[in-house]
Structure formats: structure tokens, C-alpha cells
Amino acid sequence: MFGSASLEPTLPVFLRKQVWGRREREGECSLWVREMANKVLSEMGLPKSITNIFTARNLLTAKDVLSLTEFELMELLDVGFAEVTTAVAQVSEISSPPYQTALSLLEQCIQNEYLSGHLPTRLKGLDEVLCGGIPFGVLTELVGPAGIGKTQFCMKLSLLASLPTKFGGLEGRVIYVDVESKFSSRRMIEIGVSSFPDIFHMEGMAQEMAGRILVLQPSSLAEFTESLQQIKVSLLQHQVKLLVIDSMTAVVSGDTSLSVVFRSLAEFSRIPVVVTNQVRSQCSDEISQYAFQVQSRDDTIEESARFDSHLVPALGIHWSHAVTIRLVLEAKSGERFMKVAKSPISPPLVFPFNITSSGISLLTDVGVEMIGPQINAIQNQGHSDVINFLSERLP
Numbered sequence: 328m329f330g331s332a333s334l335e336p337t338l339p340v341f342l343r344k345q346v347w348g349r350r351e352r353e354g355e356c357s358l359w360v361r362e363m364a365n366k367v368l369s370e371m372g373l374p375k376s377i378t379n380i381f382t383a384r385n386l387l388t389a390k391d392v393l394s395l396t397e398f399e400l401m402e403l404l405d406v407g408f409a410e411v412t413t414a415v416a417q418v419s420e421i422s423s424p425p426y427q428t429a430l431s432l433l434e435q436c437i438q439n440e441y442l443s444g445h446l447p448t449r450l451k452g453l454d455e456v457l458c459g460g461i462p463f464g465v466l467t468e469l470v471g472p473a474g475i476g477k478t479q480f481c482m483k484l485s486l487l488a489s490l491p492t493k494f495g496g497l498e499g500r501v502i503y504v505d506v507e508s509k510f511s512s513r514r515m516i517e518i519g520v521s522s523f524p525d526i527f528h529m530e531g532m533a534q535e536m537a538g539r540i541l542v543l544q545p546s547s548l549a550e551f552t553e554s555l556q557q558i559k560v561s562l563l564q565h566q567v568k569l570l571v572i573d574s575m576t577a578v579v580s581g582d583t584s585l586s587v588v589f590r591s592l593a594e595f596s597r598i599p600v601v602v603t604n605q606v607r608s609q610c611s612d613e614i615s616q617y618a619f620q621v622q623s624r625d626d627t628i629e630e631s632a633r634f635d636s637h638l639v640p641a642l643g644i645h646w647s648h649a650v651t652i653r654l655v656l657e658a659k660s661g662e663r664f665m666k667v668a669k670s671p672i673s674p675p676l677v678f679p680f681n682i683t684s685s686g687i688s689l690l691t692d693v694g695v696e697m698i699g700p701q702i703n704a705i706q707n708q709g710h711s712d713v714i715n716f717l718s719e720r721l722p
């Protein structure tokens with residue numbers, strides 16, 4: 328009576344009902360779920376006879392039909408089981424969004440990568456696992472305790488984005504939002520001179536590159552929000568190839584809506600957007616309580632390990648979802664490590680690194696795969712030793 332409809336490309340009916348039911352209960356009905364649910368039966372091209380039966384029983388939308396079990400429908404419509412299941416299958420299929428195959432997703436992905444690309448970090452192991460470096464069009468987050476090297480990494484990335492293409496850079500402008508006034512042009516030039524001596528010793532090159540990096544230092548959230556408009560215009564009008572926000576924690580604090588703003592900024596401009604995020608103790612809402620600040624020199628290792636195991640990114644779950652790549656920088660037994668904690672294309676890997684006059688460098692290009700809670704944990708053991716050890720050697 329109702330004709331046959333293939334259920335292959337759609338979710339099984341009972342699962343769809345469960346998903347709808349759960350999402351509605353939790354109040355998180357997404358737009359497409361609502362659109363699907365509200366599809367009107369009379370506009371679905373179903374056989375007139377069926378539409379009439381449904382209409383006579385006041386079943387007007389896909390949701391009205393799919394919210395009832397087959398047995399309830401049989402009772403209500405006074406028709407047989409086979410006819411009901413066929414009708415339900417048909418309504419399900421018509422009201423479902425079109426499906427995509429893994430192949431079509433892969434093709435889209437390749438196309439996007441072709442259109443966008445990557446900013447190579449020149450950290451060989453990291454570039455390999457990220458398929459070329461920091462991806463364009465998405466948010467990349469650097470998270471870690473104070474003094475671990477987030478700003479050092481951002482300054483190196485800024486140099487690489489402004490480096491002429493003939494030397495492997497992007498030859499673009501950089502917008503560096505320096506929220507905590509930590510950006511140091513002197514340090515950036517030092518990194519440039521040590522990393523690319525041939526290039527930086529060319530007449531006027533250091534000035535040219537430094538001139539491409541626009542540093543914004545907003546002093547309040549209001550000023551930052553105002554400068555967002557200016558940033559959007561600059562992204563369009565100038566050859567901006569990198570946007571850095573250091574640190575996002577200081578700007579956003581409780582305002583999670585900005586995660587959406589920055590994600591769409593990255594998508595729309597198709598440039599890499601790098602944000603830094605600090606850590607806080609899980610037991611406290613305070614962001615400022617870092618392990619090395621609260622430990623005295625004669626604290627035991629056990630105490631330090633216990634405290635450090637509770638460090639989490641200061642910006643919560645909304646940020647976790649908004650960022651595509653998360654790199655965790657941490658200290659363990661006085662050594663620094665960089666973890667690829669979140670990536671759609673790489674397994675969770677960890678690399679030891681250090682900071683020298685030429686900025687961040689990996690001690691090995693072969694990352695070690697992590698398992699279990701290690702992936703998301705943020706350690707800060709012996710970090711003060713790392714800082715003190717280095718600062719003794721610095722001029």
C-alpha cells in the first residue's frame with residue numbers, strides 16, 4: 328500500500344527516536360534536528376492516501392509520526408504492521424539530512440587543505456604529525472603553565488608567517504594581540520637572528536619583518552571587543568597570514584561566546600589562528616594559582632605531583648570544542664614537553680623540547696604515543712627548576 332523505501336542511508340528508526348527524545352529532553356535540539364522534526368507530511372510527496380490517514384489523525388509533521396512507536400501508529404491509524412513500518416521508513420528517509428560518504432568527506436578535506444594550507448613551525452616532528460604545520464582556517468590552542476614557552480612559540484610562528492616565501496615563509500602580515508604586554512620585539516629579533524642568521528643579516532631584513540607584525544595591546548575586554556572589528560577589516564584588507572591571541576584566558580575569562588567568534592574568524596579568513604590558554608587548579612576557580620607559585624623549595628615531590636595532577640586548561644569545555652588542534656606544553660621532572668593532545672589527523676604524541684636563543688626546538692623529532700589520562704593531563708613538575716636553570720645561563 329505505501330510502496331517500499333530503503334532505510335540504508337538513514338539511521339534506524341528506533342535510534343532516531345531515541346536521539347530526538349534525548350536531545351529534546353536535554354534541551355539541546357540543534358537547528359537541523361528541529362528542521363527535520365518540523366517537516367510537514369503533506370509536503371513530503373508521500374502517497375495521498377497515507378497523507379490523508381495521517382492528517383485525519385492529526386499527525387501533521389515528521390516528528391508527530393516518528394515520536395510514536397509502530398504499535399501506537401497501528402492502533403491510531405488502524406492499519407497493519409507492514410504498512411506502518413513502510414510509512415515510517417519513508418517519512419524517516421525523506422526527513423533525514425542527506426548523508427555523506429567517507430570518500431566525499433575526504434575529497435572535501437583535500438580540497439580545503441589545497442585552498443588553505445599550513446604554516447610550517449620548522450619543528451620537524453611536529454610539522455610531520457600535523458601534515459605540514461599549523462593548519463589554516465581553524466583554531467590552534469597552546470595551553471600550559473606560566474613560563475613554559477607559549478609566548479616563545481607564538482613569536483617564532485609570527486616570524487615564520489612574515490618570512491619571505493623564497494625562504495619558506497608566508498610573506499604576510501601578522502596580527503598579534505598581546506593581552507598581557509609580554510611581546511618582546513627584541514626577543515623576536517634574537518630568535519630570528521639565531522634561527523635564520525643568513526636572512527636576518529641581510530640589510531633591512533629584520534626591520535622589514537618586524538614591520539609586518541602588528542601588535543595590539545588592548546587594556547580591557549571592552550577595548551579588545553572594539554579591536555575585533557578592526558581585526559576583521561585588517562584580515563580582509565591586508566595580507567594577514569597569522570592571527571595570534573596571547574593570552575585568550577586574560578581576554579575571555581567567563582565569556583565563552585567568544586570561542587564561536589574566533590572559530591568563525593578563522594574559518595572566514597582561512598588563516599591560522601593561534602590562541603594561548605593558561606592553566607588553573609581543578610579544585611579552584613582561580614586562574615592565577617600555578618604550581619610553581621605555591622610550592623616552596625623544600626616541598627616534597629609527592630606533594631608537587633599531587634597538586635600538578637589537578638591542572639586543567641583555564642578556559643573550559645567550550646574552548647575545548649572550539650579548538651581543532653590543542654598543543655599542551657608542560658614540565659615534568661624539570662624537563663619541558665610538548666603534547667599533541669587534540670588533532671583530527673594525529674595520534675596523541677609527546678615531544679621533549681627546550682628553549683634556546685633561537686626559540687623552541689624539539690629534542691627529538693620522533694614523538695612518543697601517549698595513552699589514557701596522560702593525554703589530557705597537564706604537568707608542572709619541577710617547572711621552577713627549568714626557569715631558574717635557564718635564567719642562570721641567560722645574559
Ligand SMILES: Nc1ncnc2c1ncn2[C@@H]1O[C@H](COP(=O)(O)OP(=O)(O)OP(=O)(O)O)[C@@H](O)[C@H]1O
Pocket residue numbers: 471472473474475476477478479480509514517574605682683684713714717718721
Ligand atoms: N633568550 C632566551 N633563551 C632561552 N630561553 C629563554 C629565552 N627567553 C625566554 N626563555 C625561556 O622562555 C620562558 C618564558 O616563556 P614564555 O614567556 O613563552 O612563557 P608563557 O608560557 O607564555 O608564560 P605565560 O603564561 O606567563 O605567558 C622563560 O622561562 C625562559 O625559560
